[in-house]
Amino acid sequence: MSYEAVIGIETHVELQTASKMFCGCPTDFGAEPNTNVCPVCLGLPGALPVPNERAIEWTVALGIALGCEISQHSVFHRKNYFYADLPKNYQISQFDLPLCVGGHLEVDPGSGVRRVGITRVHLEEDTGKSTHLGGGGRIHDAEGALIDFNRSGIPLLEVVTEPDIRSPEEARAYAQELRAIVLALGISDARLEEGSLRFDANVSLRPEGADELGIKVEVKNMNSLRSLQRALAFEIERQTALLDKGEAIDQETRHWDEEAGRTEPGRSKEESSDYRYFPEPDLVPIQTNPEAVERIRGALPELPALRRARHIALGVEPAAAATMASAGLAAMFDDAVSAGADPRAAANWVTGEITAHLNRTGDDPSDLVMDGRGLAELVGMIGGGELSSTAAKEVLIGVLAGEGSPREVAAAKDLMQISDESAIVSEVDAVIETHPDEVARMKDGDERLAGFLVGQVMKATGGRADPRLVDRLIRERVGL
Ligand code: ADP
Ligand code: ZN
Numbered sequence: 001m002s003y004e005a006v007i008g009i010e011t012h013v014e015l016q017t018a019s020k021m022f023c024g025c026p027t028d029f030g031a032e033p034n035t036n037v038c039p040v041c042l043g044l045p046g047a048l049p050v051p052n053e054r055a056i057e058w059t060v061a062l063g064i065a066l067g068c069e070i071s072q073h074s075v076f077h078r079k080n081y082f083y084a085d086l087p088k089n090y091q092i093s094q095f096d097l098p099l100c101v102g103g104h105l106e107v108d109p110g111s112g113v114r115r116v117g118i119t120r121v122h123l124e125e126d127t128g129k130s131t132h133l134g135g136g137g138r139i140h141d142a143e144g145a146l147i148d149f150n151r152s153g154i155p156l157l158e159v160v161t162e163p164d165i166r167s168p169e170e171a172r173a174y175a176q177e178l179r180a181i182v183l184a185l186g187i188s189d190a191r192l193e194e195g196s197l198r199f200d201a202n203v204s205l206r207p208e209g210a211d212e213l214g215i216k217v218e219v220k221n222m223n224s225l226r227s228l229q230r231a232l233a234f235e236i237e238r239q240t241a242l243l244d245k246g247e248a249i250d251q252e253t254r255h256w257d258e259e260a261g262r263t264e265p266g267r268s269k270e271e272s273s274d275y276r277y278f279p280e281p282d283l284v285p286i287q288t289n290p291e292a293v294e295r296i297r298g299a300l301p302e303l304p305a306l307r308r309a310r311h312i313a314l315g316v317e318p319a320a321a322a323t324m325a326s327a328g329l330a331a332m333f334d335d336a337v338s339a340g341a342d343p344r345a346a347a348n349w350v351t352g353e354i355t356a357h358l359n360r361t362g363d364d365p366s367d368l369v370m371d372g373r374g375l376a377e378l379v380g381m382i383g384g385g386e387l388s389s390t391a392a393k394e395v396l397i398g399v400l401a402g403e404g405s406p407r408e409v410a411a412a413k414d415l416m417q418i419s420d421e422s423a424i425v426s427e428v429d430a431v432i433e434t435h436p437d438e439v440a441r442m443k444d445g446d447e448r449l450a451g452f453l454v455g456q457v458m459k460a461t462g463g464r465a466d467p468r469l470v471d472r473l474i475r476e477r478v479g480l
């Protein structure tokens, strides 16, 4: 039998507010364990939460970007469960009255645009972080656990989709587009490997053409877009094999094991009634002010889809526009174009050498030493015949290593192309004099020899002559 995959994704986004969701503790990543804590985020008796206004505004901003309706009346609930990294024994979250409901996101996995419904966007607080000791870091055979409460209480936004996704590729495209929007809004650093962006994927199968949904499995623990796609592909295969054998699918949570390349059973899935949700009595409901919502809407930055469309209109290839947006390099490109760079050339450098540099070093675009103006200078030097594209790659390496501006690096490394006619004429004349046969055959109409003679001049100048200029001079001298 042939099956259709049905996928819905729940995404957690750690907001990069300066302070936590319900207290004034700082949120910086990598601080000494248990130093960014206070009675509120340690869950000490009697401590009272105070909501973070900025976190609410950012949740509304993402809701608007996803075309959601912003609720005028929204409530925080207590989600009750016992866990070592949750000292209050409940998480403050949202239940039936989230901040944002009913949006959508258009994604293109390469096979055409698909519309993914957004069920809701709500705000909650993160838990502490447990590190399991021994047993390969896995909970069931660990000897003990260390808990760091620095993460406890960091604002966490959750985006839930409708079960509208139909393939692992679409799931990845959705995750990538959502990440690009979060980055454009500047509300999170959205790093999957550091856990500030986390995807849980729900997947079920149903017979092709059926309307009813099958039993779903929730897959967790994917810390890259690639593992999200792989985990779903694995899970679809696993479920297909079970259904083909006539076996039932267990509704459960499974963990993706990146090294083994498979999902492993985790806990069985709780129902929402297990959490005994009730309204948080220490917080008043949120009443969103329509004027404030409009102010947030008016202040939204250009979103990735529009930005890509604008870049394509400038002559950039759609694939390059998508790469720049998802890699967080669109701003650099825009700055280069404003500084006068040719858009196509700038896009080539951004998606080529600069992306390769980031992949090699593992750096973030914000770590780049070169800005858009520097890129414009580099592209301008190539266009103006001052740098060959080979030399430009070497110049770029120097600039990215902090050795100076493109012009400074090119001068220091003696890579500037010789485009001054008077400096090349003597080399051209010398080559013509020492190659009388070739010159004669060229005069007889063998044009290919022009290339050979240009090569000789390039060799004599250590590759620094402008080949277009040399070619013109040779043709003039030979009389073509
Ligand atoms: P739960 O109560 O288990 O958290 P929800 O109804 O809240 O389930 O849905 C969680 C996510 O799972 C949503 O993204 C939703 O679209 C998706 N989902 C729900 N049912 C299915 C299904 N049968 N197959 C695949 N995904 C599903
Ligand atoms: Zn605190």
Ligand code: MG
Binding pocket: none
């Ligand atoms: Mg749910």
